[in-house]
Amino acid sequence: MFEALFGVSRDLLARGELVLMSDWPAALLLLLLLTSALALGLVLARQRGALAPLQLLVIGALQLGMLGVVLILLWQPGLRTQQLRSGDNVVAVMLDSSASMSFGVADSTRMARAQPLLTEQLTPALSAEHRVQRYLFAEQARPVEDFATLPAPGEQTRIGESLLQVLRQARTTPLAAVILVSDGADNALTGLADRFAEIADFGVPIHAIGMGREEIPEDLELLDVNLPDRALPGTTLAARVAVRHDGGGAARIKVYDGDRILAAQVLPLAAGSNTTTAYVDFPVPEAGHHDLVFTLDRQPGEVNQRNNTRSRALEVPEDRYRLLYLEGEPRWEYKFLRRALEEDPSVELVSVLRVSPNKFYRQGIQDPAELAAGFPADRAELFGYDGLIIGSIEAARFSPEQQAMLRDFVGERGGSLLMLAGLNGLGAGGWGNSALDEVLPARLSADAGDYRRQQVRASLTPLGRASSLLKLSEDAQENERLWRELPAVADYQTIGPLRPAAVSLLDVERGGRRVPLLVTQPYGRGHSYILASGGTWRWQMSMPLEDLSHETFWRQLARGLVANSPDQFRLSAEVRGEQVALVAELRDQDYRAMSDVAVTAVVTSGDSEALTVVLQPTDRPGVLAGEFAPGDAGVLFIEALARRGESTVASARLSLRYDAPTEDFGVRQNRALLTALATETGGAYWTAENLDGLLTAIRHSAAGVTEEDIRPLWSAPVFFLLLLCLKAAEWLARRRWRTI
Amino acid sequence: MWKRPVLVLAGAVSSLLAAGFLSSVAGQSTESAARRGPEAEFHFVRLAYSANGRHRMGQSWRTDWPEAEHHFLRGVKRLTRIDAAQEGRYLAVMDADLFDYPWLYAVEVGGWYLDEEEAARLREYLLRGGFLMVDDFHGTHEWEGFLLTLQRVFPNRPIIDIPESDEALHVLYDLEKRVQIPSPFVYLRGGRTFERDGITPHWRGVYDDKGRLMVAINFNMDMGDAWEHADWPEYPEFFTALAYRFGINYIIYAMTH
Numbered sequence: 001m002f003e004a005l006f007g008v009s010r011d012l013l014a015r016g017e018l019v020l021m022s023d024w025p026a027a028l029l030l031l032l033l034l035t036s037a038l039a040l041g042l043v044l045a046r047q048r049g050a051l052a053p054l055q056l057l058v059i060g061a062l063q064l065g066m067l068g069v070v071l072i073l074l075w076q077p078g079l080r081t082q083q084l085r086s087g088d089n090v091v092a093v094m095l096d097s098s099a100s101m102s103f104g105v106a107d108s109t110r111m112a113r114a115q116p117l118l119t120e121q122l123t124p125a126l127s128a129e130h131r132v133q134r135y136l137f138a139e140q141a142r143p144v145e146d147f148a149t150l151p152a153p154g155e156q157t158r159i160g161e162s163l164l165q166v167l168r169q170a171r172t173t174p175l176a177a178v179i180l181v182s183d184g185a186d187n188a189l190t191g192l193a194d195r196f197a198e199i200a201d202f203g204v205p206i207h208a209i210g211m212g213r214e215e216i217p218e219d220l221e222l223l224d225v226n227l228p229d230r231a232l233p234g235t236t237l238a239a240r241v242a243v244r245h246d247g248g249g250a251a252r253i254k255v256y257d258g259d260r261i262l263a264a265q266v267l268p269l270a271a272g273s274n275t276t277t278a279y280v281d282f283p284v285p286e287a288g289h290h291d292l293v294f295t296l297d298r299q300p301g302e303v304n305q306r307n308n309t310r311s312r313a314l315e316v317p318e319d320r321y322r323l324l325y326l327e328g329e330p331r332w333e334y335k336f337l338r339r340a341l342e343e344d345p346s347v348e349l350v351s352v353l354r355v356s357p358n359k360f361y362r363q364g365i366q367d368p369a370e371l372a373a374g375f376p377a378d379r380a381e382l383f384g385y386d387g388l389i390i391g392s393i394e395a396a397r398f399s400p401e402q403q404a405m406l407r408d409f410v411g412e413r414g415g416s417l418l419m420l421a422g423l424n425g426l427g428a429g430g431w432g433n434s435a436l437d438e439v440l441p442a443r444l445s446a447d448a449g450d451y452r453r454q455q456v457r458a459s460l461t462p463l464g465r466a467s468s469l470l471k472l473s474e475d476a477q478e479n480e481r482l483w484r485e486l487p488a489v490a491d492y493q494t495i496g497p498l499r500p501a502a503v504s505l506l507d508v509e510r511g512g513r514r515v516p517l518l519v520t521q522p523y524g525r526g527h528s529y530i531l532a533s534g535g536t537w538r539w540q541m542s543m544p545l546e547d548l549s550h551e552t553f554w555r556q557l558a559r560g561l562v563a564n565s566p567d568q569f570r571l572s573a574e575v576r577g578e579q580v581a582l583v584a585e586l587r588d589q590d591y592r593a594m595s596d597v598a599v600t601a602v603v604t605s606g607d608s609e610a611l612t613v614v615l616q617p618t619d620r621p622g623v624l625a626g627e628f629a630p631g632d633a634g635v636l637f638i639e640a641l642a643r644r645g646e647s648t649v650a651s652a653r654l655s656l657r658y659d660a661p662t663e664d665f666g667v668r669q670n671r672a673l674l675t676a677l678a679t680e681t682g683g684a685y686w687t688a689e690n691l692d693g694l695l696t697a698i699r700h701s702a703a704g705v706t707e708e709d710i711r712p713l714w715s716a717p718v719f720f721l722l723l724l725c726l727k728a729a730e731w732l733a734r735r736r737w738r739t740i
Numbered sequence: 741m742w743k744r745p746v747l748v749l750a751g752a753v754s755s756l757l758a759a760g761f762l763s764s765v766a767g768q769s770t771e772s773a774a775r776r777g778p779e780a781e782f783h784f785v786r787l788a789y790s791a792n793g794r795h796r797m798g799q800s801w802r803t804d805w806p807e808a809e810h811h812f813l814r815g816v817k818r819l820t821r822i823d824a825a826q827e828g829r830y831l832a833v834m835d836a837d838l839f840d841y842p843w844l845y846a847v848e849v850g851g852w853y854l855d856e857e858e859a860a861r862l863r864e865y866l867l868r869g870g871f872l873m874v875d876d877f878h879g880t881h882e883w884e885g886f887l888l889t890l891q892r893v894f895p896n897r898p899i900i901d902i903p904e905s906d907e908a909l910h911v912l913y914d915l916e917k918r919v920q921i922p923s924p925f926v927y928l929r930g931g932r933t934f935e936r937d938g939i940t941p942h943w944r945g946v947y948d949d950k951g952r953l954m955v956a957i958n959f960n961m962d963m964g965d966a967w968e969h970a971d972w973p974e975y976p977e978f979f980t981a982l983a984y985r986f987g988i989n990y991i992i993y994a995m996t997h
Contacts, residue, residue, distance in 0.1 A: 329821040330995040331781045332842055336869060338996065342950065355912050355992050356820050363996065423781075423823055453778055490778065490840070537869075541839040545867050 007716040008079055009693065015700055016081035021712060022074070029075050036067045055737055059730060066726040069719060077713045082706040084130065089176040089704040091130045092166050093123060096182035096211070098138040099153035099663035103183075103212065103304065110211040111150065114181050117209075117688055118147045122179070125695055130176065137162035155663060158188035159677070160195035167202040176704025177205050177683065179694075183212040184670030187663070192673060196680045204703045205683035207694060208674035215246040215274075216668055218301040222253075222310050223275065223665075225294045229573075229654055230315040231284040232346040235559045238279040238468045239312070241294060244668075245269045245276065255282040256293040263474060279466065281474050287318040287345075289655055291635055306664035313635050313657040321386040321562035325351040326375070328393025328424050332490075336537035337389075338363065340554035347558045350385065354393065379405050380589035383413045387561035392422020392534060395434035403435035410439050411524025413591045416561040418529040421493030423451055425534065428493070439528045441502035441521035442495040450495075455488035455538070456508040458517050464505035469560045470518075472549050486549060487542035490535025492517070525566065529557075569650035571601075571640050575658060579627045584615050586622050586642055586650065593622025594642075597649055601626065601640040605658075608632055615640075633660035778840055780825035782816070782991065784809045787846040787872070788832045792853035792885055800848040803876060804964040805830070808847075812967035815984045816991065820912065833858040833865075842870045843994055847964050849874040850882020852889050859892035866893075866946075866954040871994035873987075875958045876923075876965065879936030883959060890955070894946055899957065902945045908953050908993040909943075913985040918943065921958075921983050923965040924975040934960060943986075952997050956990050963987060 002010045020026055040063055044056045051059065095118060101111040126132045135141045138154020141162040159182060166178065186192040199206070221244040231237045243251060248271030255262040263282035270276055280294070296308040323341070327334045334353060341349045350364040352371050360374035375398065376382035382405050395403065409415045417439060419426060428451050431437065432444030460483050464470050472482040492508060499521055506518035520529045540550035570585040582601055586594040599615040608631060615624035630636055639653045675685040682702055686694055713719075786809070788801050809828025816824045828845075831838055833854060838861070846852060854862060866872060877886055890899070902908060909915040920941035922933035934941075938960030946955035966983030969975050 329781070329823060330992050331823070332995060335842075335995050335997065339869060353996060354821050359912065361911060361992070361996065453780070455777070537842075538840070541842055541865075541868050541870065543868075545864060 005716065005718040005721070007713060008711055009696055011693070011697060012081055012700055013079065015702075016079040016711075018713075019078050019080045019710065021076035021078040021710065021714075024075060026075070029071055032071055033068055036071070037064055040064055040067070050739055051737060055733070058733060062726050062730040062733070066723055066730075069723055069726070073714045073719055079711045079713055081700055081709050081711070082702070083700050083709045084176050084698070085705045085707045086129045087131075089130045089174045089701075090133055090170065091126050091176055091698060092133045092135060092170065092178045093118060093126070094135040094137050094141060094162065094166060094178060094180050094182075095147055096138070096157060096159075096180075097136040097150055097154055098157040098185070099155060100157060100183055100185040100667050101211065102153050103667045110183055113688060114209075114211050115147055115150070118181060122691065122694075123147070126179075126698070129695075129699065133170075135162075135166055137166075141165045153663070156188070156660075157182070157186050157663065159184070159186045160188055160192045160199065163199055163206065164195065167199065167204060170204075174703075174705045175204050176701045177207060177698045179207045179209065179698075180674070180677075181209045181211060182674065183667075184208070184210060184672075184674040185663070185666040185668075186670065186673060187666055192677065196677065199677070200681045202681075204681065205697075205701055206678050206681040207683040207686060207697065208678045209686045209688055209691070210669050210671050210674050211688060212667075212669040214669045214671050217247045218299055219304055219307070219667065220245050220251055220296050220299055220302065221307040221665060221667070222294060222296055225310045225312050227292075227312055227314065229313065229656065230317060232321070232559045232563050233284055233287050233316050234345060235284045235556060235563065236281050236468045236471045236474065237284050237314075238281050238466075239294065240277060241267070241280055242275055242277045243267060243269065243296065244274060246274060246668075247271065251299070252297040253280055254295055254297070255280060256295065257285050257290050260285075262292070265474075281468060281471055283474070284314070284316055287316045289635075289637075290314045290316060291657070304664060304667055306662075307667065311657055311659070313655040315653075315655050320346060320348045321559075321565070322348050322350055322384070323387040323389065323558055323562055324371075324376075324382075324385040325349060325389040325391065326393055327351060327353045327391035328397065328429075329353075329391075329422070330355055331392065331422070331534060332537040332541075333420065333422075333534040334391065336540045336550065337554055340540070340551040341558055344555050344558065347555070347562055349558070354397075375402055376405075379408070382406075382409055383415070383589065383591050385409075385415065386565040387416050387418070387558070389418045389420065389561075390425075390431075391420045392425040393429060394424045395430040395436070398434075400435065407435045407439050408591075410526040410528055414525030414564075414566040416527040416529065416565065418531060418557070418561055420534050421451060421491065421532045422534045425451070426493050426495060426530065426532070432496070439523045440499075440530060441519045441528055442498050442516070442530055445494055445496045447494075451491065451493040453491045453535075455490060455535075456492045456510065456517075456533075457488045458486065458506045458508055458533075459483065459514070461504050461507055463503050464518070467505050469556050470505060470553070471556065472552055482549060487538050489517075489533040490538045491533055492535075493532045495519070495530055495532050527561075527564070529561070531557075567652065569640070569642055569652040571638065571652035571654050573636075573638060573654060573656045575630075575656070576627075578629055580630050580636065580656065580658065582613060582615060582626045582628070582638065582640075584624045584640055584642070584652070586624075593620075594649070595621050597642045597644050599624045599640055599642045601638050603628060603630070603636055603638050605630065605632060605634050605636045630658045633658055777837070778825075781823040782843065782995070783825045783841050784813055784816075784828040785841040785844055786828055786830040787844045788830045789846065789849075789852040789854060789858075789889075791851050792888065793851075800851050801830070801846065803847045804968040808964045808968040811970045812984065812987055815967075815970075816988060819984070820988060820992065822991065822995070833861050838865060839868070839870070843991065844870065844872045845964075846872060846874045847876045849889070850877035850879075850885040852886065854889050854892060856892065859889065863893045867948060871954060871956070871990070873956045873958070873990050876962045878934065878938035878960050878962075880938075881936065882938075886957075886959075890946070897946050899944050899946055902943045902953065902956070906945075906953065907997065908945070908956065908989055911989050911992045911996060913989055915982075915985060915989060917982075919979075919982055921961045921963050921966050921979050921986075923962040924969045924972055925965070926962075927976075927979070928974055935962075953993060956993075958986070 044060050102109050123132050134144050136144050139156045223242040223244050225241050227239040250266050250268050252266050254264045265280050267278045292312050292314050294310050298305050352374050353361045355361045362371050410417050427444035427446050473479040502519050502521035504516035504519045507514040508517045517532050568587045572583045574581050584599045588594050601613040603611040613626045613628045615626035618625050636656045636658050642650045678685045813824050920933040926932050941961050942959040944957040945953045948954050963983040966979050970980045
């Protein structure tokens with residue numbers, strides 16, 4: 001329509017420059033327009049009696065418009081554009097030959113659609129005006145004579161690398177445009193979007209023709225699975241999974257450890273969204289290395305099931321973490337907490353109980369000297385524990401130096417602290433005025449009366465429902481029920497307002513409103529918790545012997561306290577593109593940065609030869625970093641040694657799942673990516689069903705060898721229609737005002 | 741010469757009067773005593789049981805009440821950091837609030853009786869983590885009476901002598917010296933420390949599957965009397981002190997294991 005009215009396409013009009021083709025001077029046109037306006041004004045002034053001033057103005061504008069159009073047409077307006085010189089330019093046609101182009105059944109694959117499109121339609125038309133160079137690409141591009149014969153599908157799609165390869169090769173040729181025929185399922189480790197600027201620098205427009213369906217309702221894809229690289233045995237771990245889907249409903253996901261199912265959970269899929277993110281809880285298996293498999297059940301009609309599965313490595317350490325519990329008075333919470341953790345394979349509870357004013361009773365100690373004075377002798381001894389519980393004991397019992405050590409235990413060592421309520425606990429114990437105050441997730445009240453032996457029922461908060469610390473059952477509904485049916489705790493202590501970063505996981509009803517019972521916040525490298533009760537022992541005494549809610553609660557909470565406490569030698573790895581980045585952080589017994597050590601990591605994977613990586617110091621004291629290319633996909637075992645001189649100071653190990661890109665994932669056409677690529681380079685996105693205008697767009701490409709082309713516009717129907725409209729409008733106006 | 745028998749007689753009369761007074765208290769529902777709920781961390785709770793016919797009195801569970809608790813709890817508060825209630829309480833096994841009090845004390849258990857339902861409930865209480873201290877029974881006849889009911893509670897669990905190394909004997913005080921703690925009514929009659937044929941004292945126990953003491957059995961001893969009569973000048977302080985120490989050790993053990 002646009003082209004029928006204006007004689008040129010909208011795109012061409014936007015690219016071109018309007019010019020006057022007549023040899024007559026443009027100034028004369030301007031003079032005549034002004035003169036015409038003056039003359040019209042004089043003529044209309046004489047009709048003042050017949051028409052109102054506004055009516056005269058309208059008539060004058062319409063007549064001037066008509067006269068102006070006629071005058072402009074006399075000067076012959078035209079459109080000046082640059083267009084490719086026929087026969088002198090090269091157009092590269094790149095056909096995606098990766099495996100995802102074979103997605104579909106029988107003859108309806110993307111390749112089956114693309115091949116005739118190119119061989120029968122596009123390349124013959126392009127060849128009439130330009131030289132056409134054909135390429136196939138998957139991992140990389142390679143020139144071909146024609147698209148009739150295709151190689152085996154490629155195992156990866158690297159659009160960015162392939163485009164750059166073609167553009168670099170064409171530096172010495174007049175490359176006018178690139179036509180990219182692809183589904184956009186780029187799975188290069190360096191994302192295509194990161195290469196846009198580099199590609200656009202060549203100044204060659206990329207025209208992308210998108211292949212394949214943008215939505216595949218029958219297909220589910222497990223986009224990602226995110227979980228920590230290590231966890232304690234017997235704990236519950238929450239893996240964050242992301243599922244791509246094109247419809248609502250539900251999908252069941254299973255977690256396997258070898259042939260053993262660890263968990264099966266139904267994920268509701270939101271109808272209005274293409275991606276659902278959810279947490280899948282599963283019990284951490286026994287100590288050792290585990291290659292976990294997460295898999296979505298097949299949907300009815302689903303063809304590609306390979307994108308339903310992902311693997312992740314999980315290291316379950318054999319070490320026992322040491323949790324120190326300082327208690328100021330014999331009480332039932334102490335007893336039952338100890339009993340709950342007694343047989344925990346991961347947590348060793350070491351406790352100091354002040355039984356009489358001058359005597360401490362120790363349990364769980366490793367040697368008679370441990371905690372002989374009722375408190376760790378120095379910073380190194382305190383920091384040797386992984387977590388800390390402080391019960392009903394007054395802050396004044398600890399010297400300012402000891403309080404500072406407790407604060408640094410959380411902030412610098414990265415341990416977690418749990419404070420319990422009690423007669424001498426929390427605010428009543430003066431902790432609100434101690435060095436530990438800033439560590440705690442709430443501002444403590446100093447009112448001793450805030451501690452009441454009054455039974456209250458704990459309830460999960462929304463965050464508590466999602467917390468793996470509070471899973472009495474893997475099933476969410478069952479977990480809710482179990483928490484609802486738990487007996488009341490024996491006591492409660494009011495805490496002050498929560499700090500900004502604090503969250504409440506459990507609350508209770510007091511005076512008609514919900515108040516926090518279990519709160520936590522991050523502090524420095526660690527976390528702090530407050531449990532505003534010393535009476536969870538009622539869960540054990542009031543429930544049948546077979547019920548393990550009390551044990552489960554304390555085991556999970558205790559493991560949560562110790563599981564994330566950093567070791568002195570902390571090794572972490574992250575996949576970054578085609579590299580794996582290693583970071584080693586070393587601290588001494590006091591958890592002060594160690595800067596005089598060298599770290600070497602040895603990476604092994606399957607049958608591959610071991611790889612040695614020497615980590616280099618960074619700007620941060622005690623932090624060393626290095627990178628390596630993993631090569632084959634699989635589980636990487638990384639063992640690092642820290643040395644000072646010839647002696648080994650510390651060692652650390654971890655495992656990491658490295659997945660090479662696979663064509664089974666990202667099978668939907670990525671139209672957004674292709675559109676962005678085309679837009680960034682000055683090209684356009686096209687569908688295989690509608691390529692009208694592609695040849696014209698290429699003809700007027702900004703790259704290549706071009707020549708000037710001036711197209712007359714004066715003969716465009718739009719001008720004559722405009723004249724007609726102006727005259728008709730004047731006639732209608734005069735009829736309405738009854739002047740004719 | 742007359743002084744000691746007179747004192748003994750006066751003590752016995754006063755005990756009987758106290759028992760008579762208290763029988764009216766005990767006549768109330770045992771629930772009413774506990775319905776207030778725990779008001780301190782530790783309540784010394786006496787087990788109110790039925791008699792098995794072997795004992796001379798029908799309410800022998802009340803022996804030494806309330807002076808034994810009154811005296812002993814002051815010692816507990818003075819010598820430890822335990823937030824203990826000032827006075828004792830008593831509960832029947834079937835009391836709804838039983839599980840809110842993880843410490844039980846039963847006296848004169850040679851004549852105690854628990855039916856199957858009560859025995860099952862006490863078993864559940866102990867296995868969940870409750871603790872029972874039994875005291876003041878003597879000789880073969882009362883041991884057999886005690887066993888009749890205890891074996892209903894734990895049919896297959898052995899009763900063993902508490903070993904020297906057990907934490908119950910060291911948790912606060914090191915109680916290596918095994919001295920028979922007599923009732924003053926016996927001891928002040930001629931220095932005898934045993935009753936009936938219970939010549940040898942035994943500190944016995946029933947343990948759970950994880951080796952934790954659940955039932956502390958003071959056989960051929962009367963710690964309750966030693967607590968109750970702590971204010972008798974004639975009764976040697978040594979016995980009272982030892983009874984306090986055993987009692988405190990048991991309580992701290994019960995609150996730590």
